[in-house]
């Protein structure tokens with residue numbers, strides 16, 4: 134079973150009229166002063182789509198931040214760019230903090246209007262089954278004013294505990310999906326404080342007790358890495374593919390990337406890391422599992 138994982142494409146369109154107020158006004162200024170406007174581009178996403186079509190994955194997962202500012206035009210553009218992939222392969226997506234960028238966008242379910250079909254339904258966490266795989270998608274993103282912190286709320290923790298205890302997950306390979314990192318690339322608790330997930334310790338404790346999560350996929354940090362969570366005797370691999378919307382920049386030292394996981398039965402066999410180099414996504418590293426290396430996977 135091949136699972137393609139990309140994140141943080143940050144499709145951007147200019148806000149108009151009343152959309153250019155409050156947080157979006159500050160963001161728009163930062164885009165040009167901070168150079169972020171040049172950091173992301175539609176072109177890598179077009180190349181990503183081409184590459185995913187040739188990889189023929191069994192499942193495609195996006196761990197959030199489809200957009201820059203949650204504008205309806207951005208969601209529609211993301212949907213149009215990704216259409217060849219999401220019409221052909223099973224696809225799961227969850228919201229990143231930029232997909233619930235303002236309270237209005239969150240309340241009006243701007244993301245759901247374009248991507249609801251791929252987000253499941255009912256209370257979060259949402260469970261998706263594909264053969265012997267289970268995907269548990271968390272929604273921990275929320276509109277904030279000065280920070281970009283996430284929150285693992287009590288209701289989701291309780292429901293996740295119930296799902297992990299259910300017999301349905303006993304003989305399947307279970308993958309936790311969320312936008313926020315649990316850990317830094319060196320395996321220490323994720324920092325900085327203004328970008329982190331609150332209550333992450335409770336989430337990790339639950340994972341350690343249940344021993345039912347076999348792999349964690351996330352985004353948010355735009356330079357990819359892999360690491361491990363060691364908790365209560367469990368060792369759980371964690372993967373961040375990096376941003377798939379990053380324009381290539383030798384000066385900035387970044388480019389777009391995504392991951393391809395090969396899961397065979399209850400075993401993660403390998404992880405391939407693809408980077409946008411020389412005008413196309415090329416396979417940079419393949420890590421045979423369970424030997425995981427933070428150097429080689431990202």
Ligand SMILES: [Fe+2]
Pocket residue numbers: 198229230231312352353354
């Ligand atoms: Fe993010």
